Amino acid sequence: MSPDxxxxxxxxxxxxxxxxxVTGASSGIxxxxxxxxxxxxxHVVLGARRVDRVEALAAEIGGTGKQLDVTDEDSVAAFVExxxxxxxxxxxxxxxxxxxxxxxxxxxxWRWMWETNVLGSLRITxxxxxxxxxxGDGLIVAITSIAALExxxxxxxxxxxxxxxxxxxxxxxxxxxGKPVRLTEICPGMVETxxxxxxxxxxxERADAVYQGLTPLTADDVAEVVGFVASRPPHVNLDxxxxxxxxxxxxxxxIKTG
Ligand code: 8X3
Numbered sequence: 001m002s003p004d005x006x007x008x009x010x011x012x013x014x015x016x017x018x019x020x021x022v023t024g025a026s027s028g029i030x031x032x033x034x035x036x037x038x039x040x041x042x043h044v045v046l047g048a049r050r051v052d053r054v055e056a057l058a059a060e061i062g063g064t065g066k067q068l069d070v071t072d073e074d075s076v077a078a079f080v081e082x083x084x085x086x087x088x089x090x091x092x093x094x095x096x097x098x099x100x101x102x103x104x105x106x107x108x109x110w111r112w113m114w115e116t117n118v119l120g121s122l123r124i125t126x127x128x129x130x131x132x133x134x135x136g137d138g139l140i141v142a143i144t145s146i147a148a149l150e151x152x153x154x155x156x157x158x159x160x161x162x163x164x165x166x167x168x169x170x171x172x173x174x175x176x177x178g179k180p181v182r183l184t185e186i187c188p189g190m191v192e193t194x195x196x197x198x199x200x201x202x203x204x205e206r207a208d209a210v211y212q213g214l215t216p217l218t219a220d221d222v223a224e225v226v227g228f229v230a231s232r233p234p235h236v237n238l239d240x241x242x243x244x245x246x247x248x249x250x251x252x253x254x255i256k257t258g
Contacts, residue, residue, distance in 0.1 A: 019085055020037040020044050021044075022047070024094065025044075026046075028219045030046075033090055034063065036224060037227060044063035045063060046058050046064065047067070049068065051066070054066065066078075079124075087132070089128050089132060094116045094120065095113070096195065099155060099199065099200075100154060100157070118165045121168070138181035139182045142165065146250065187241065188244070190217060190247075192218060196210045214247035215246070217243065229241070
C-alpha cells in the first residue's frame with residue numbers, strides 16, 4: 001500500500017506529510033476542510049460515524065478514514081490509537097437539533113447537542129493535546145458558529161452548546177499560553193450543508209426553506225478559511241474569525257427577516 005492510500009496508523013508513520021485530524025468529516029464543512037488541507041499537503045485523518053463515507057473520501061485525497069463517534073469514549077479511544085503525530089486538529093463534529101423555545105425544550109435534543117458540540121470536542125481535544133504540543137507547532141481549529149456569539153429565539157439548545165464549546169476553546173487558548181499550539185475559533189453564519197436537514201430531522205422542505213431567497217455560504221467558503229489559518233506561520237494566531245454571507249448580518253437578521 002502506498003503512503004498516498006494509507007488506511008492505517010502504521011502506514012502513516014512512513015508518510016512524512018504533516019497530519020491534520022478533521023472530525024465530522026463525512027460531509028459539509030468537515031469534508032470540504034479535509035479536501036482543502038489535503039491540497040495543502042497534509043495527510044488528513046478523517047473521522048465520522050459514517051465510516052464508509054470517510055473511507056471513500058480518504059482514498060480520494062490520500063488520507064486515512066476512521067470511524068468516530070465523538071459522543072462515545074471507546075470510539076474516541078479507538079480513533080486516536082496510533083495517532084502519535086498530529087499537527088492540526090479541526091473540531092468540526094457537531095450540529096443542531098430542533099428549534100424549540102425554552103418552555104418546551106426537548107431534553108433529548110439538548111443532550112445530543114451538548115454531547116456532540118461540547119463534550120465531543122472536549123474528548124478529542126484532550127486525547128490529541130499531548131501530540132499537538134509535541135509537534136512543536138500545533139493548531140486547534142474549533143468550528144463553532146455565530147450561535148456561539150449570539151442568542152436567538154428558539155435556538156437555546158444549540159446556542160448554549162455553541163457558547164459552551166467556544167468558551168472551552170477560548171479557555172484552552174489561555175491555558176496553553178507558552179506552549180507551541182495555536183488556537184483558532186471559526187464562527188460561520190448560514191452555510192448550506194446538511195446542517196438544517198439534521199436540525200429538522202430530515203424535513204427537506206423545511207431545511208431548503210432556510211436558504212431560499214438568499215445566497216448562503218458554501219462548505220468550501222469555510223474550508224478555505226481553515227486552509228488560510230493553517231498556512232499562517234507559527235507565531236501568528238488568528239483567534240476568532242466570523243464569516244457570514246453578505247445576505248446575513250447576524251443570527252437574527254438577514255435579507256429575508258429585514
Ligand atoms: C449555524 C448558524 O445561525 O443557524 O451554525 O445558528 S445558525
